[in-house]
Amino acid sequence: MLDAQFLDVLGAPVAVRRRGAGPPLLYLHGAGMTGKWLQVHEALAAGAEVIAPEHPGCGETPAQDWLRDMGDLVVHYDDLRRALGLRGRFDLVGYSLGGWIAAEFAATxxxxxxxxxxxxxxxxxTPQPRLLRRVTCPALVIEAGADRIVPxxxxxxxxxxxxHARLLxxxxxxxxxxLEQPDTVAGAILTFIRDLTSTEEPSP
Incomplete structure (x- = not known):
C-alpha cells in the first residue's frame, strides 16, 4: 500500500505515487486503474524510480475545466514533468489510455x-499516425495476445x-x-530499459 502525495501543477492538485531507485520512469495509467499502487508498479520499482500520477478527473486527482482534448492533456504532463523537477530525459510507460497519452507526449x-x-x-x-513519426527514442510496444478490447x-x-519500435x-x-501478468510486463520493460542503458555512450 502506498498513499498518494499531492503535487501542485500550475494550481491543479495531482495525486502522485512514487517509489524506487534508478532512472526516472513516468507511468501513465489506463481507465479505471487508479487509487492503488499496483504490483506492476512495485515490480518496476525494483529497477527504476516509478512516478505514477493520476490523470485529471481520475482517482484522487480532481477534474479541470481547462481539459478539453488530448493536446491539453499532453501539455498538462509537460507541466507535471516540470513540477516534478525532471530536467533530463526519462523513460515513459503508458498502459491502454495511458499508452495513447504517452505516444502523443513522445511525439510532441x-x-x-x-x-x-x-x-x-x-x-x-487521424492525424496521429503522421505525428508518431516524430518520436525519436527507442520504443517497446506490448501486445496482449488474448486482448478482447484493443484489436x-x-x-x-x-x-x-x-x-524505432519493436513489438512484444x-x-x-x-x-x-x-493485473494478470504484472511481473512479466515489468520484467520486459526493465530489460528493455537496461539494454538501452548498456548501449548508451558515456557522457564526455
Missing part, C-alpha cells in the same frame, strides 16, 4: 523521452509507425495484462 516532446513503452495502447486517430491491428500499427506479444494475456 521527443527530446524529453529516453524510451517509450506502450502496453495495449488504444487510440491512433491486435491497432497495437501492431503503433509498432509499425514508431520509427505476451501470449495468453488479456487487456488487463498489467
Amino acid at each position: 516532446f521527443p527530446a524529453l523521452v529516453r524510451s517509450l513503452t506502450l502496453i495495449a495502447p488504444i487510440g491512433l486517430t 491486435a491491428e491497432t497495437v501492431r500499427r503503433y509498432a509499425s509507425l514508431l520509427p 506479444v505476451i501470449q495468453g494475456a488479456g487487456h488487463m495484462l498489467v
